Amino acid sequence: MKQVTLKIIEITEYQTKYFEPDDIPPEAGIKLYEKYTAQVDVEFPNYITRHQGYLKAKGWVGYIPLSSEIAIKINPKVSIVNLFAMLEYAYNLKSFRFLEGQMNCESLEGFYNKLAYILAQKVLERCRKGLYRTYLPKTENISYVRGKLNLQQIIQKPWEVKLKCQYEEHTADVAENQILAWTLHIIGYSGLCSDKVSAIVRKAYHALQGLVTLQTYTAEDCIQRQYNRLNEDYQILHALCRFFLENTTPSHEKGNNTTLPFLVNMERLYEIFVAEWLKFHLPSNLTLKSQERINIGKNIYFKTDLILYDTATITPKYIIDTKYKAPDSPSSEDIAQVVAYAVSKNCQEVTLVYPTALTHTLNTFIGNIRVRSLTFALNDHLDIAGQTFLNELLYATSK
Secondary structure, eight states: OOOOOOEEEEEETTOEEEEOTTTSOHHHHHHHHHHOTTTEEEEOOOTTTTTOEEEEEOSEEEEEEOSSSEEEEEEOSSOHHHHHHHHHHHTTOGGGTTTTTOOOOOSHHHHHHHHHHHHHHHHHHHHHHOOOOEEEEEEEEESSOOSEEOHHHHHHOTTOSSEEEEEEEEESOSHHHHHHHHHHHHHHTTSOSOHHHHHHHHHHHHHHTTTSOOOOOOGGGGSSOOOOTTTTTHHHHHHHHHHHHHHBOOOOOOSSOOOOOEEEEHHHHHHHHHHHHHHHHOOTTEEEEESOEEEEETTEEEEOSEEEEETTTOOEEEEEEEOOSOOSSOOHHHHHHHHHHHHHHTOSEEEEEESSOOSSOOEEEETTEEEEEEEOOSSSOHHHHHHHHHHHHHHOOOO
């Protein structure tokens, strides 16, 4: 059997890559166009483009398998070190300091491998200590008395040998552990891990087998879970699971190509990162709310990225809208959007935040509303960049 060599087309987010007609087979091109237009703009070769096509990533990074022969790899503009740092804040991992000494990788594959390795190792560590268990109610027909008998059934069906009993079972087959098993299952099928990391992931998965039922979970299932002294270390495990489940798309397609798409929405990651960074560093007189819904009328509402409130009076002081793009200047649509937010909240300060400095910045008044563009840069040390942004937000005077 002839072994098929996988061809990988590499592009960088927001950059254009040109290709020839034979570079992307028709079936792969159709799949890219039908399923991944949110992630990649694609123009196929035609007489208008002089028979040359192009791809342009739209603020996503990751890996898109199109067939067993071809895949698209989208590299981030931000450094892998800063991608790790954004992840720490966005997924509430900063306090664990679990990535210290782990950032010596330079590729997206290395990034994925490091996180998969950390999760698998921590699951194995928890298995060695013993998995979290709890009591779950169970009803079963058994040949001996356990827990509470169902007397009504015995009276109605005295001929039945087995007794219907209600009891509590001390089991590890609970959501806390099922989330771990499902995530390891997804990572195992991702096709993105090295042989060494794949072996550790399989080992961790097999350590859960027999104790935990494999069930489907989503990233939302990893959020706002209740922890106690017996399972508090699961918080970091579920935060890592949330990352993988949020960014890996399970595939139900038939065929030999079992690699799963791995795609990170950098626009959403940037928004969450800025929000969580501010939570860590805001002065005590300010409180942050993210994704606040502002009702305008029946079935009409705004949803703001971030609002900073005065802690004492609970009045809005700053409205912040993150824009993960690099234009020369703010667009009129973006300005109109934040001004509408400000009017609806009776707030006099609104800010558009970009990851790179704009050629033409904005600092003006529309009525009594001050509208500015500021930068929370991703090309340098993030804490330094964040402090610069915060100082300009809170203390810079109008021009």
